[in-house]
Amino acid sequence: MDNGASSYRRYIDGDDSGMTELIRDYKDGLLLYLISFTNNLSDAEDCVQETFIKLAIKKPKFKGKSSFKTWLYTIGRNVTRDMLRKHRPSVPLDDAAELADLQDIEQNYLQEEQKMILHQAIRSLKSDYQQVIYLSYFEQFSNDEIAGIMHKSRKQVENLLYHARKSLKIQLEKEGGCL
Amino acid sequence: MKTYQQMAQAVFSARDAYLRKKQRQKVLFFRYAPVMASFGFAVLIGLHPWQNRQNFPAVSSVMEETTISETVTETSPPESVPVIMTEARISETVPEIQSEPSEEMHTETVQTSTEIQTAVTQSATQPVQTVSEPVTEVPDGLSEMIPETIPESVVIPTESETETILPVTEFPESIVIPTEAETETISPVSESAPEIPETSGNEITEQPESVAFSFPKIILHLAKNNAGNDEDAVFCLTGEIISPELVGEWFDTVDITVRYPDGSVRVAEAIGNAYLVKGMPYGTAAAVQFDGEENYYLFRSQDISEEEFQNLFSGIEDEI
Numbered sequence: 216m217d218n219g220a221s222s223y224r225r226y227i228d229g230d231d232s233g234m235t236e237l238i239r240d241y242k243d244g245l246l247l248y249l250i251s252f253t254n255n256l257s258d259a260e261d262c263v264q265e266t267f268i269k270l271a272i273k274k275p276k277f278k279g280k281s282s283f284k285t286w287l288y289t290i291g292r293n294v295t296r297d298m299l300r301k302h303r304p305s306v307p308l309d310d311a312a313e314l315a316d317l318q319d320i321e322q323n324y325l326q327e328e329q330k331m332i333l334h335q336a337i338r339s340l341k342s343d344y345q346q347v348i349y350l351s352y353f354e355q356f357s358n359d360e361i362a363g364i365m366h367k368s369r370k371q372v373e374n375l376l377y378h379a380r381k382s383l384k385i386q387l388e389k390e391g392g393c394l
Numbered sequence: 395m396k397t398y399q400q401m402a403q404a405v406f407s408a409r410d411a412y413l414r415k416k417q418r419q420k421v422l423f424f425r426y427a428p429v430m431a432s433f434g435f436a437v438l439i440g441l442h443p444w445q446n447r448q449n450f451p452a453v454s455s456v457m458e459e460t461t462i463s464e465t466v467t468e469t470s471p472p473e474s475v476p477v478i479m480t481e482a483r484i485s486e487t488v489p490e491i492q493s494e495p496s497e498e499m500h501t502e503t504v505q506t507s508t509e510i511q512t513a514v515t516q517s518a519t520q521p522v523q524t525v526s527e528p529v530t531e532v533p534d535g536l537s538e539m540i541p542e543t544i545p546e547s548v549v550i551p552t553e554s555e556t557e558t559i560l561p562v563t564e565f566p567e568s569i570v571i572p573t574e575a576e577t578e579t580i581s582p583v584s585e586s587a588p589e590i591p592e593t594s595g596n597e598i599t600e601q602p603e604s605v606a607f608s609f610p611k612i613i614l615h616l617a618k619n620n621a622g623n624d625e626d627a628v629f630c631l632t633g634e635i636i637s638p639e640l641v642g643e644w645f646d647t648v649d650i651t652v653r654y655p656d657g658s659v660r661v662a663e664a665i666g667n668a669y670l671v672k673g674m675p676y677g678t679a680a681a682v683q684f685d686g687e688e689n690y691y692l693f694r695s696q697d698i699s700e701e702e703f704q705n706l707f708s709g710i711e712d713e714i
Contacts, residue, residue, distance in 0.1 A: 235402045238402045239402075271405050
């Protein structure tokens with residue numbers, strides 16, 4: 216999965232298949248992460264596409280200071296924030312068709328039933344809690360990486376994670392699940 | 395919900411559209427940049443002469459300085475009366491130069507109005523003759539710039555041959571001065587004006603090309619001596635010829651410059667000398683004798699009104 220840097224380098228060198236590989240490998244994970252911002256599947260999908268378009272056109276230089284995935288998620292977060300600043304989020308995620316699509320993505324990407332239940336549970340939390348839990352539990356990022364992606368300090372991430380866990384616990388207790 | 399292939403396709407199409415747009419901008423830039431740069435360069439170049447032209451006053455403002463028209467209108471049509479003005483630098487006493495007037499041409503062409511300036515270098519010690527016959531021709535110096543038909547239009551009263559001052563009652567309505575190439579003609583404001591070929595005696599420092607002009611005012615620029623008077627005095631031709639008895643001491647040479655409405659300037663060679671007028675307050679009047687001319691033409695300072703000048707001048711006439 217960490218061949219994103221090499222795929223990106225191939226794209227920079229003129230091989231379009233490198234970009235196709237990046238989209239194939241990182242599209243769903245980035246989409247699930249960005250849903251925590253938009254709370255809307257189609258908007259999140261637009262943000263994901265805009266993130267890859269930005270990579271394809273601007274060709275920003277990946278310096279290797281973090282993992283490629285961390286770098287890509289940071290770009291996706293910035294693009295989403297820009298888009299949300301320009302266009303307010305449309306409708307919350309309540310369309311049946313979109314919910315079905317989202318479940319398909321969760322099933323394909325998360326693959327485990329427990330993770331799917333957990334992901335559905337965190338959707339009712341605050342945006343920051345959703346982000347930090349998703350990055351921590353589903354994408355396995357370290358606290359430092361999460362701090363880099365969310366533009367927060369490590370301490371802030373730890374506090375966010377603590378409060379997010381408490382909120383998630385309460386939410387799961389309401390729904391009868393467990394963490 | 396897009397698959398990753400569909401999303402990749404959308405990403406590549408967006409990238410291609412972006413690259414096409416950039417290419418189009420690049421082509422447009424290289425197409426129009428030279429044009430815009432040339433335009434900007436032309437504007438920059440064009441500003442320079444334009445700024446120089448702004449130093450010249452408007453022709454209409456210069457024509458307002460005309461004073462001779464008031465004296466001439468009694469016997470001649472009022473329109474397009476040529477005006478001779480004198481801009482003099484007056485020194486109080488110039489004994490050395492009086493005996494040896496400067497032969498040096500005074501060719502300052504940077505004047506503040508559109509007139510004629512003539513440089514006069516004739517010797518001041520030229521013998522003076524009494525004028526007792528009617529004036530029928532203009533001075534030789536001016537004749538180079540005025541058509542030969544001037545005598546036809548100059549009416550001289552003949553009833554009193556003993557008068558020492560004979561007024562010039564009429565001037566041609568307009569005069570055409572051709573350019574250096576005699577094939578070019580300069581149309582005057584008055585279309586009925588005659589045309590004259592340019593004489594070889596004048597040195598043309600700048601010539602317009604086919605420029606229409608009305609007969610301009612003539613400014614006689616009197617070169618200033620070293621007497622400490624820093625102000626140039628502008629004199630206007632009164633249209634009168636003064637008796638040599640009234641001519642005082644020589645004080646400067648005379649330049650005549652023709653400045654056309656388009657701003658171009660011609661400078662004639664030295665044409666005459668300027669003398670003080672006996673009995674007149676210093677700086678109020680000048681008697682100008684043009685090269686090859688026996689008559690002395692009376693000039694009035696622009697700083698003094700015509701009525702005041704006439705009062706002063708009639709006073710000295712009575713004394714004489």
